[in-house]
Amino acid sequence: MRAVIRRNKQLVCDQIDELEPGEGQVLVKTLACGICGSDLHALHHMEHMVEVSRRGGGGTMNFDPTADTVFGHEFCAEILDHGPGTTGALKAGARVVSVPATMTAGGVELLGYSNRLPGGFAERMVLTEAMLLPVPNGLPTDAAALTEPFAVGAHAVAKAHLDPNSVAVVIGCGPVGLAVIASLKARGYGPVIAADYSPRRRAAAEALGADVVLDPAKESPHGRWEQLGVPMASAAQKMMRMMGAQFGRPVVFECVGAPGILQNLIESSPAGTQIVVAGVCMETDRIEPAVAITKEVELTFVFGYSPEEFAATLDDIAEGRINVSGLVTGKVGLGEVADAFVALGDPEAHVKILVEPVR
Template identity: 80%
Template sequence: MRAVIRRNKALVCDEIEDLAPQAGQVLVKTLACGICGSDLHALHHMEHMIELTSRANGGMTNGFDPTKDTVFGHEFCAEILDHGPDTSGALKAGTRVVSMPVTLTPAGGAEMLGFSNALPGGFAERMILSEALLLPVPNGLPTDQAAMTEPFAVGAHAVAKARLDPNSVALVVGCGPVGLAVIAGLKAKGHGPVIAADFSPRRRAAAEMLGADVVIDPAQESPHGRWEGFGVPTTRAAQNMIRMMGGSFGRPVVFECVGSPGVLQSLVEAAPAGAQIVVAGVCMETDRIEPAIAITKEIELTFVFGYTPEEFAETLHHIAEGVIDVSGLVTGKVGLAGVAGAFEALGDPEAHVKILVEPGLA
């Protein structure tokens, strides 16, 4: 079968071995798979990513060798083709499904799809998934929207980790895929006002479409100038004065969704005293902050990653019910032969919001 393979830090469309499901597994046809920012980074820097992951996990790498062939793709919607042994078959062949990008093995291990040498991710005509992790796509939900479940679950998890109160004001810095998912997650839970900031006009338009209450171009205006307009005093002295007079204000929460060196320090300096900064942008480089500033302002830093199975399932439900409207976010679709070009196109934030890979396209 055909797949797009990361080989020698390049993307090659080639033939790979056909797949056969083992115990508890199903064979699926890939219908659509999104290109993630982590895919873009991993193309050239996979070795560094895995080295950092290993350090974070006490030296464990799950046996993955970043120098060997890898088929990316972890944001997918697929169709069941066949069931392996020891499966219930509750979801019949032809059923469209989504899944967390993890395939359980009969030996008790797990393959992280898109970052595995043993199993291909969604940039392949077929995949092997675990029956126990499948979620059927609700009738009527288009395939391209179902494929957005995984990236938007990332935003749901970031929101779940934020200590938002009913009067909180949220600022989302960076409106790429992660920032957009956070905005959607905030509005799905009824939070607001939500301020969104990005230099890109296209990304700002997407943020507004997903429900951001205020959209700001940081080149023209600092988003931090809006805190007091929403009743959030920015200094500890002003906050203490309001409390002494019997008043209250919402907890300010900032979502860092850029992941570039220097951004976190700039937020520590600019955020209101007592703010929680939820770090969802993945900075892969050594960064620098000045703790004394964060200490003086009593800034809380929360780092988030991934999502829970419950958040993944809830995100699919929210998309299917229209609570999260992703209908206008897919700005391009390519077949396997167009994946390398799509990676290049996504380097320009004005060119696309999200590109889907559809292996069935010519």
């Protein structure tokens, strides 16, 4: 079958071995698979990503980043066949999504970061039956394929210590920032301030419900805190509480992942802010702890999602609490994936591109 393979830091469309579903597995046809920002980074820096993951106790211990890899972890698929030991509760032809991990006799394979099993940039995959979620009737395949990236935002919001009056600022409106905005609004939080230099990304943030959308080149995202009732200084906050007044806890979601962002947020955010770090900075960074200590800033680092958050995100999309219409700005076949990676380097060109292996 055909697949797009990362080989020698290049993307090559080639043939790979056919798959047979093993114990508890199903064979599926990939209908659509999103290209993730982590895929773009992994194309050229997979070795570094794996080394950092291993230092952090990640699940890539048996993965060789120099060997052939088929990316793709944001997918919607159709069941083709069932392996031994399956129940067949979901019949052939059913559309499904799944957390991108397959149980095998040798352990768990993380789809998109595996040398043994292909991810969604292949015509077919094998998935674990027990982890499948059926796509609700009427939900388009394109929308279902966005479950995985939007679950990342759901997890970040779940880790935030928001109260009903909290003001949330989202720095960066790429896929992660957009997912955070969508989850915040789906859960009724607001006001939500979104900041990004890209007009296209700001438009997407507005479409997902951000209450205030800013171009940080023209206006600081931190200029609205006091207008929205959150004092910047610790002394002003204490005085406000002494007077019996209340204000929501300020929460900032860092969704850029570039050196220098954290220090800027520590200095610019109100005292007592929780900074939820969802952007993955792959370089060594520097902060001044004394500033954060003085302001009693809390740093919370988040990654991935739980199976429950994944399932809840599918339900949010299916029930319309998260409206993903308009976010898919391009579709490509396997032979066009390499060009799509280049196109995604320009934030004005696309929001999300889906790969359709069988076109």
